[in-house]
Amino acid sequence: MTTSSNGTAREASPGGAGRRDAEATKAAILRAARHFLASRSHADITLKEVAERAGVSPPLIMKYFGNKDALFARVMSFEEGFTALLDAPLEELGAHMVRHVLTGDAEQGGGDPLLRVVFAPLHGGQGDVLRTNFRTQVSERLARRLAGPDAGLRAELAVAMLLGLGVMYRIARGDSLRAADLDDIVERYGPPLQVYLTP
Incomplete structure (x- = not known):
């Protein structure tokens, strides 16, 4: 696992020794989504910007959470x-x-x-x-x-x-x-x- 300049985790190259595990990936995605939901409405947040902040690809969010509504159902917990x-x-x-x-x-x-x-x-x-x-x-x-x-x-x-x-x-x-x-x-x-x- 590598980290970006803003401290978020990034996907390692396929087959690399630093491949990020699934739980760390999910945690990074949830943190990114919470960041946006703390200041904007659900409708105005895109999976693309969540993915960019988390340092992952949008399809990876779909893989772990299914869709935007399922992701934000998790994020809406306090x-x-x-x-x-x-x-x-x-x-x-x-x-x-x-x-x-x-x-x-x-x-x-x-x-x-x-x-x-x-x-x-x-x-x-x-x-x-x-x-x-x-x-x-x-x-x-x-x-x-x-x-x-x-x-x-x-x-x-x-x-x-x-x-x-x-x-x-x-x-x-x-x-x-x-x-x-x-x-x-x-x-x-x-x-x-x-x-x-x-x-």
């Missing part, structure tokens, strides 16, 4: 990305989530795990799948980690804060926010978020 977002002790979770939303793109090689839901209205019937997955795999999963009253409401408010931050940083691309020091943003935004997690 499980994998949200596991990393929750990977901190509860008393430190607010700061961790803020940092993760702001750095997730570089670390994951794909789009932020939350922002895909912003484009749910653009996905037609698949938007319903995206919203259901978001509710069960993100909001309800976070609520199960919270103690005390109104855990469901507090979880949804916390997620709403993260979505707002992600939209301003990645989609609206706020100049002041993007120019600010990461630690400063975490210190400012983390404590108000933590209030919903550990009131």
